[in-house]
Amino acid sequence: MAGAGVVRIAIVGMGIGKANGLALAANPRGRVVALCDLVEERMVELARQLPGEQALYMDYKLMCRDRSIDAIFVGTPNQLHVPVAVEAVRCDKHVLVTKPLADSERAAARLVKAAESAGVVNMMSLSTRFSPACRYLQARAESGYFGELYYGRARSVRRNGIPAWNLGFIREGGGAFRDMGVHVLDAAWSIMGRPRPATVTGVSGAPFGPRGLGYSRATPPKTYRQFAADDYAGGLIRFESGAGLQVESFWASHQPPEVQVELFGTDAGARLSPLTIYRTEDGVEEDTSVNLPDRGGSGSWDHIAAHFIDCILDGVECTAPLRHGLQVQQMMEALLKSASTGREVRLHTSAEEWK
Numbered sequence: 001m002a003g004a005g006v007v008r009i010a011i012v013g014m015g016i017g018k019a020n021g022l023a024l025a026a027n028p029r030g031r032v033v034a035l036c037d038l039v040e041e042r043m044v045e046l047a048r049q050l051p052g053e054q055a056l057y058m059d060y061k062l063m064c065r066d067r068s069i070d071a072i073f074v075g076t077p078n079q080l081h082v083p084v085a086v087e088a089v090r091c092d093k094h095v096l097v098t099k100p101l102a103d104s105e106r107a108a109a110r111l112v113k114a115a116e117s118a119g120v121v122n123m124m125s126l127s128t129r130f131s132p133a134c135r136y137l138q139a140r141a142e143s144g145y146f147g148e149l150y151y152g153r154a155r156s157v158r159r160n161g162i163p164a165w166n167l168g169f170i171r172e173g174g175g176a177f178r179d180m181g182v183h184v185l186d187a188a189w190s191i192m193g194r195p196r197p198a199t200v201t202g203v204s205g206a207p208f209g210p211r212g213l214g215y216s217r218a219t220p221p222k223t224y225r226q227f228a229a230d231d232y233a234g235g236l237i238r239f240e241s242g243a244g245l246q247v248e249s250f251w252a253s254h255q256p257p258e259v260q261v262e263l264f265g266t267d268a269g270a271r272l273s274p275l276t277i278y279r280t281e282d283g284v285e286e287d288t289s290v291n292l293p294d295r296g297g298s299g300s301w302d303h304i305a306a307h308f309i310d311c312i313l314d315g316v317e318c319t320a321p322l323r324h325g326l327q328v329q330q331m332m333e334a335l336l337k338s339a340s341t342g343r344e345v346r347l348h349t350s351a352e353e354w355k
């Protein structure tokens with residue numbers, strides 16, 4: 001596998017597959033050699049923007065049997081991440097999977113088990129965790145700069161942003177929390193050192209979607225009548241360490257749009273947007289704006305592509321394995337369960353499985 005110092009990659013799903021595929025192809029050690037989608041024109045359109053030649057597939061199972069492919073990016077709707085990725089790892093392909101890992105905890109666990117027992121590189125494609133600003137905060141947290149991070153707030157708010165271009169978003173298994181909440185939850189939890197959750201309490205609802213309101217583009221009644229997910233969710237995760245994380249996501253709201261992570265540490269605090277560090281030195285409050293160098297292009301996708309390729313070719317340890325996607329899924333599903341039952345949910349995770 002992955003001979004001659006390059007990784008031969010296939011892209012499944014031409015939506016978010018485009019950003020990932022272009023970044024993988026732009027890496028000197030990445031080649032995009034195949035595309036797979038149900039819509040041929042979408043593949044032809046992406047193929048035009050990629051270097052080299054790509055085989056076009058409409059059947060992912062057939063594609064997974066192609067021996068000239070080393071690794072597969074999975075960018076299908078949520079409900080299809082697990083079937084596609086399980087087929088890929090069974091065929092000994094490395095996998096890079098978009099968020100959320102799955103549409104349920106059970107499906108996510110099935111995939112992690114299959115990927116880990118296949119022994120392939122398995123990684124989440126997480127554009128928020130891998131953004132330059134989150135990587136900066138992660139490095140600061142790992143260096144101990146914040147002291148103990150004992151509380152976090154993470155939110156993702158849209159004014160009119162319900163997606164309905166594929167029904168998977170608004171049907172069961174979709175929803176605002178699995179679509180957007182996942183990003184800020186993952187980023188904050190990761191910067192806080194991936195603490196083990198103890199209890200989760202949450203609320204969720206759909207005050208916009210079923211009424212045909214709050215969509216990012218005009219949506220006919222025959223589509224919005226199928227709305228069966230949350231268009232907002234929020235709650236509190238209490239960790240075994242005693243730390244807490246408040247997380248919220250709104251596809252639609254009467255509030256200004258915002259993506260924010262706020263971190264409360266014993267020695268310093270931070271905000272993601274605009275990127276700012278807060279601390280007190282000799283009784284003086286210091287607020288520092290952080291201006292990261294603009295390296296051009298989309299930092300997240302390039303970094304995800306480079307890390308995935310380094311893991312495959314150089315044996316670098318993956319910093320975002322699918323196991324992290326499962327752990328985030330467990331917290332998300334617990335929050336949604338708490339919302340539907342009106343009760344706090346206790347997570348029974350062992351320290352061993354939460355590594």
Ligand SMILES: NC(=O)c1ccc[n+]([C@@H]2O[C@H](COP(=O)([O-])OP(=O)(O)OC[C@H]3O[C@@H](n4cnc5c(N)ncnc54)[C@H](O)[C@@H]3O)[C@@H](O)[C@H]2O)c1
Pocket residue numbers: 012013014015016017036037038039042058060075076077078080098099100125126127128165166179
């Ligand atoms: N920032 C991010 O990381 C980010 C951003 C957007 C979307 N996403 C994720 O990407 C996934 C897809 O969302 P999208 O916005 O790209 O949707 P999309 O509808 O634009 O694209 C999905 C594509 O998958 C194809 N597809 C569906 N079933 C298939 C099958 N059986 N085999 C092959 N192809 C199939 C569809 O034809 C479509 O072209 C979702 O899980 C979403 O959460 C991630």
